[in-house]
Amino acid sequence: MASLMQLKRKIRTAGSISKATKAMQMIAASKLRHAQESALNARPYADHLTDVISRSMPKLENGFYHPYLKANDSNKRLLLVISPDKGLAGGLIANLIREMLKQTKTHSIVFVNIGKKIEKPIIRTKSELLASFLLGNSIPTFDIVEPVISIIDEQYLAGNVGAVDILYTKFSTVFTQTPVIKQILPFNQSLEKDRITDTIELVEPSIESLIPGLLRHFVQIVIYQSILESFASEQAARMAAMQSATDNANEMVTDFTLLYNKIRQEKITNEILDISSGAFQTQ
């Protein structure tokens, strides 16, 4: 049986762990509120932009060419993976890695990553890692997108890769976040039938001059939206993980305290027995 000293030490350890995890939980919760807001607020913009481009596609003449619209011959794919910089976020990173490994099995992939935690797993797959960016500890700003796009452009326009996908963690609710793969390039968002009711008749100045700008903007927005979603997911996952860690630590404190009191009482009873039997014998 554990000695009283040992138990006392265990109680103290569990107590300070619960304090630390509680603090982390509260930090994640306060970050989550802002992150969730910006992720959800950005969604309508991305959705509408996709709609606008899809609706204007039929207007394009057959001869119109833009590299973003047409796949090139390379069968390599570029995968942009977005992960947290730090761990302690429950199953979020493990899920992300599982999804990433699934992709490496079926395709030949070159990687670009945002977020430190996914960097090592990518290197371990022996795939080519072109660039690695940090996600940061506060809500990522739009500036983070530009260098990523310039790398994507460089690879895609030169024909080194035939398609560009993005792997991020979609923020569904505070309790569920799922890794999602989305194709960015070539642009192939197909509209559901009932939404094509109204094709655009008038385009000013001309569709050919608008489409390049729209497509580039689309890539920017999809990447930024995914980054925001991933960031919100990270905070939500960390909050949940730290909450259960705090609960577990508190439970341990209760259990150990109970055991500690029991042993203490037993010890006292034994001592009293000793004394009284000693007194009895001397009589």
Added chain:
Amino acid sequence: MKLHLSIITPSQVIYQGEVDEVIIPTEEGIIGVLPEHTPLLSKLVPGELEIKTKGQSQHLAVTGGFIEVSNNQLTILADYAIHAQDINITKAEEAKKRAEKLMSEKVGDIDYAEIEKEFVRAIAELKVARHYKPK
């Protein structure tokens, strides 16, 4: 018959509702969009946007973006939009000065694009605020 308007920026939905008319600065000039407008796609340029409902006008400062009309629904995808009454004139003036100063110095390509964006935004804000901000 009313026109359904939504003004959306990457950070939030600025306006959503039924309106009578919207005056928009586009690349081809300033256009007015009334209910039942032909489906249209055009480019938004920095300037002032006016929303008319029930004889009243609201003014907003916008920077670049895209506009789309379809099914009596006008969608304005703006990089940035702000209501006249929310504009902070002192801040905008400061931003303009800062951008002007940085633009006169030599900086790299990416930086320059960012600064120019800020400059354009400050000018649009100031223009709208001077005219329409309630004193």
